[in-house]
Amino acid sequence: MKTLKFLSLALFCLVLFSCKKEKTEDKKDDQTNNTNENSNYKIEYSFAPGESGFDYNSPIIKGNFLYIGTSKKMFSDPAKDNKFYKFDLQLNVIWSYNLDSNEVRGSAALDSDDNIYFTVQSGRKNGDMSSSTIYVYSLSNSGTLRWKKLIATGSEIKDIGAYELNVGDKVYVQGADFYALSKTDGTEAWKVTQTASVSKPLIDNSGNIYMVQWGCFMSIDPNGAVRWKILPIDPFSENGDATSNASFADAAKTKIVFCYDVWMYNINCSDGSINWKYNPPHEGFMRGTPAIDAAGNMYIGRKNHNKASAFYKVKHDGSAVLWSNTTFGEIYTCSVLANDSTVFFASELLNNGQGVEPGWNRIHVMNINTGKIIWQYDLGSDVGTCSPAMSVDGKVYVGTIGYEGSPSKLVCIKSPATGTLPGAIRAQFNE
Numbered sequence: 001m002k003t004l005k006f007l008s009l010a011l012f013c014l015v016l017f018s019c020k021k022e023k024t025e026d027k028k029d030d031q032t033n034n035t036n037e038n039s040n041y042k043i044e045y046s047f048a049p050g051e052s053g054f055d056y057n058s059p060i061i062k063g064n065f066l067y068i069g070t071s072k073k074m075f076s077d078p079a080k081d082n083k084f085y086k087f088d089l090q091l092n093v094i095w096s097y098n099l100d101s102n103e104v105r106g107s108a109a110l111d112s113d114d115n116i117y118f119t120v121q122s123g124r125k126n127g128d129m130s131s132s133t134i135y136v137y138s139l140s141n142s143g144t145l146r147w148k149k150l151i152a153t154g155s156e157i158k159d160i161g162a163y164e165l166n167v168g169d170k171v172y173v174q175g176a177d178f179y180a181l182s183k184t185d186g187t188e189a190w191k192v193t194q195t196a197s198v199s200k201p202l203i204d205n206s207g208n209i210y211m212v213q214w215g216c217f218m219s220i221d222p223n224g225a226v227r228w229k230i231l232p233i234d235p236f237s238e239n240g241d242a243t244s245n246a247s248f249a250d251a252a253k254t255k256i257v258f259c260y261d262v263w264m265y266n267i268n269c270s271d272g273s274i275n276w277k278y279n280p281p282h283e284g285f286m287r288g289t290p291a292i293d294a295a296g297n298m299y300i301g302r303k304n305h306n307k308a309s310a311f312y313k314v315k316h317d318g319s320a321v322l323w324s325n326t327t328f329g330e331i332y333t334c335s336v337l338a339n340d341s342t343v344f345f346a347s348e349l350l351n352n353g354q355g356v357e358p359g360w361n362r363i364h365v366m367n368i369n370t371g372k373i374i375w376q377y378d379l380g381s382d383v384g385t386c387s388p389a390m391s392v393d394g395k396v397y398v399g400t401i402g403y404e405g406s407p408s409k410l411v412c413i414k415s416p417a418t419g420t421l422p423g424a425i426r427a428q429f430n431e
């Protein structure tokens with residue numbers, strides 16, 4: 001009897017040990033997969049726009065309000081319920097401007113009076129732009145139309161992506177040509193005939209303008225005269241792309257960093273001379289804009305053509321990758337640096353369907369010093385070029401495209417951060 005009791009007790013302990021071991025291994029797997037179990041992060045607010053989505057549209061935050069428009073992927077039928085929205089930071093709609101089947105093709109910009117500017121594509125069909133037009137719209141901050149201006153039509157539309165604009169003394173945007181428009185009524189002040197570009201124009205402290213063109217990078221003075229132009233001579237990758245936005249590399253706006261195909265460039269604003277160029281040791285090309293910390297180090301991801309893609313930190317002088325992680329889905333988005341030493345970015349699905357790996361189709365948070373993944377969340381829908389934006393109190397906003405069976409949405413993520421990283425140059429479309 002004693003022997004039987006001993007054997008029963010031993011068997012019970014063995015089963016108990018096995019259960020504990022299984023639970024421990026499960027927990028380890030969860031940590032490896034970096035699911036949404038970190039209680040410091042959560043989806044706090046969410047908004048569903050209906051049939052449309054946030055494909056080429058990144059949220060713009062100014063004060064206590066968020067501005068964004070809707071669109072769908074180019075190779076899909078346009079939705080019939082497109083709008084441009086003004087939200088409060090709890091994602092309550094303050095007002096919306098109806099656009100019906102017309103789509104917002106890029107992020108908005110606001111002037112010093114909080115008037116709003118964005119680009120709209122009309123008449124698009126599934127994968128066909130031949131009968132479509134691109135307009136610049138301007139709304140008052142109460143949501144009424146101030147003016148709209150035609151900037152491209154039919155064969156003049158040279159790219160299927162976003163038409164990013166910026167506002168200084170005038171509204172600057174690439175359409176059929178590069179335009180400077182009056183903020184008051186949209187009349188043309190001047191234009192420069194150039195090849196296609198969809199990069200956001202940058203404006204320095206003297207009003208000079210900088211942009212990435214197909215085949216070159218160039219600067220224009222405030223009167224529309226070309227200051228200089230550089231032609232990258234490095235060979236393209238097989239599936240190269242040159243649609244990255246540029247960013248100022250220093251607070252004084254004397255240098256610019258931008259990505260062209262597989263290369264990163266740092267150039268002088270004065271004459272376009274190259275300080276350095278660097279091809280990080282990862283496959284794929286760069287579609288996002290580098291975020292830059294106070295030391296000049298850069299954070300950017302790659303799009304690796306339906307394969308696992310890398311996100312990494314590049315040393316300030318373009319000489320090395322300080323850390324990298326190659327487990328993510330394709331990365332189009334710019335990233336946000338937070339004051340708790342984290343970086344936020346998002347990745348999209350792979351073309352063969354919903355991601356089955358932990359890094360695909362998610363919002364990601366990494367430690368900027370080590371590259372360790374802190375938190376990931378499956379947003380349930382594809383994230384394309386909708387880059388995250390952060391409010392002054394550290395909340396992060398990002399939108400998804402949506403696909404069949406998984407509607408798009410705009411979400412607000414609560415995090416431990418209380419704002420952006422001090423001294424950082426944020427790679428957001430509104431800066």
